[in-house]
Amino acid sequence: xxxxxxxxxxxxxxxxxxxxxxxxxxxxxxxxxxxxxxxxxxxxxxxxxxxxxxxxxxxxxxxxxxxxxxxxxxxxxxxxxxxxxxxxxxxxxxxxxxxxxxxxxxxxxxxxxxxxxxxxxxxxxxxxxxxxxxxxxxxxxxxxxxxxxxxxxxxxxxxxxxxxxxxxxxxxxxxxxxxxxxxxxxxxxxxxxxxxxxxxxxxxxxxxxxxxxxxxxxxxxxxxxxxxxxxxxxxxxxxxxxxxxxxxxxxxxxxxxxxxxxxxxxxxxxxxxxxxxxxxxxxxxxxxxxxxxxxxxxxxxxxxxxxxxxxxxxxxxxxxxxxxxxxxxxxxxxxxxxxxxxxxxxxxxxxxxxxxxxxxxxxxxxxxxxxxxxxxxxxxxxxxxxxxxxxxxxxxxxxxxxxxxxxxxxxxxxxxxxxxxxxxxxxxxxxxxxxxxxxxxxxxxxxxxxxxxxxxxxxxxxxxxxxxxxxxxxxxxxxxxxxxxx
Numbered sequence: 001x002x003x004x005x006x007x008x009x010x011x012x013x014x015x016x017x018x019x020x021x022x023x024x025x026x027x028x029x030x031x032x033x034x035x036x037x038x039x040x041x042x043x044x045x046x047x048x049x050x051x052x053x054x055x056x057x058x059x060x061x062x063x064x065x066x067x068x069x070x071x072x073x074x075x076x077x078x079x080x081x082x083x084x085x086x087x088x089x090x091x092x093x094x095x096x097x098x099x100x101x102x103x104x105x106x107x108x109x110x111x112x113x114x115x116x117x118x119x120x121x122x123x124x125x126x127x128x129x130x131x132x133x134x135x136x137x138x139x140x141x142x143x144x145x146x147x148x149x150x151x152x153x154x155x156x157x158x159x160x161x162x163x164x165x166x167x168x169x170x171x172x173x174x175x176x177x178x179x180x181x182x183x184x185x186x187x188x189x190x191x192x193x194x195x196x197x198x199x200x201x202x203x204x205x206x207x208x209x210x211x212x213x214x215x216x217x218x219x220x221x222x223x224x225x226x227x228x229x230x231x232x233x234x235x236x237x238x239x240x241x242x243x244x245x246x247x248x249x250x251x252x253x254x255x256x257x258x259x260x261x262x263x264x265x266x267x268x269x270x271x272x273x274x275x276x277x278x279x280x281x282x283x284x285x286x287x288x289x290x291x292x293x294x295x296x297x298x299x300x301x302x303x304x305x306x307x308x309x310x311x312x313x314x315x316x317x318x319x320x321x322x323x324x325x326x327x328x329x330x331x332x333x334x335x336x337x338x339x340x341x342x343x344x345x346x347x348x349x350x351x352x353x354x355x356x357x358x359x360x361x362x363x364x365x366x367x368x369x370x371x372x373x374x375x376x377x378x379x380x381x382x383x384x385x386x387x388x389x390x391x392x393x394x395x396x397x398x399x400x401x402x403x404x405x406x407x408x409x410x411x412x413x414x415x416x417x418x419x420x421x422x423x424x425x426x427x428x429x430x431x432x433x434x435x436x437x438x439x440x441x442x443x444x445x446x447x448x449x450x451x452x453x454x455x456x457x458x459x460x461x462x463x464x465x466x467x468x469x470x471x472x473x474x475x476x477x478x479x480x481x482x483x484x485x486x
Contacts, residue, residue, distance in 0.1 A: 084109070088112050103129060123154075125154050126156075145169040157192070173202075173214065177207065183214075186215070192219075195225045202222070213273070216249070238265070242268050243272040244272070253266070268316050285324070292353055309333075311335070316336070320341045323341075326348055330362075333364045335366055339376055344378075361387050365389075365392050378402065383405070383406050384407045387410045388410060388411065389416065396427075417435065419445065424448035426446070426449045429449075432455045454479045455478030461483055
């Protein structure tokens, strides 16, 4: 028989137990703990910031306090640097999964001396919001960078850096099997810059003989300005060097700038493998500040070697989309054996040089270009006011050029664009070109072409505006030549 007088108190007790269960249910550390944050104040920061900070620097060996804060973090924590200057005479090495964050590159400054630098040797490290400067490095570390990244899944955001000529790079991304034997991959640089340096701005490299490919690196809104212009680590300093001794796959570069560099702005070395690389909306201007060689090229004489390119991408599966080259000393775009260019513009290549005895500038240069099919694709690209050739292609076959615009080239030996003009080897190609200008007698020159179709329009008053010498099966019916006065 139910005791109706006691049922309500019993029911209330049961409900109370159920309500209290969540309060006493164990919760894992991962569920309950948010990432820790520790703060480090610079010696010249405000008194208030020092009072609030977990660590306070004294202006000498400030890397000690920064490293102590990083070491005190649990997994996934953040060390926040105050505004001010941190004088670092040693190495900072963030642990895996940690973040080192400043107040922005115009507010937080890390000045490295006595071989001081940042090494990213663990995965999932984020560096964000500060300025780095390195100087006076010894020979034992000169092949590293002020910031050296040797582990995958790193994020480098909102960093501005510079260095003197005693170290190889401001930002070095390197596969070092002694530190990180796995494939180096998934690294991003966003809103980063290297300015007024005595060395490379951004450099990719690899040591050893195995696992040298670097994969899936992303650059966005980054800049390399005046790298090597006022002093140089070596004679080959570039703004961005994506493949020095390493192979590169899956590279994405967007909205980036290279300007005023000693050698090339954007650079891939000749021998490494270069697969699925895309540069989009990039600008490369006034690069190749190094003087032209004063004697003919000899392979054994390094003093006769010269790049001077806005973009240097030989033997490369590299795509350029909406990229601009302006005022670069020798070539705007150097692309061979796999290059693809869409909606690109070259202006004023060869500017600042006057003696073209041993180097002949060209807005677009593709020699040799015959080992892939297609070996070169160009669509809706433009050359404006080149001081040499607007376009030079030779030792080439399987080339596809569509809607190319050649405007007012100064030319070389009276030729504005040359197809086979140097070596007489240009075959199995289609060229759609629209040319104008009065600084050369011949706007388009074709020599010893084989199985090539030309279409487009040339506007010139010269009787030799379109000149075909020798060759077989050169189809020119689709090429219209009109007077400039029409």
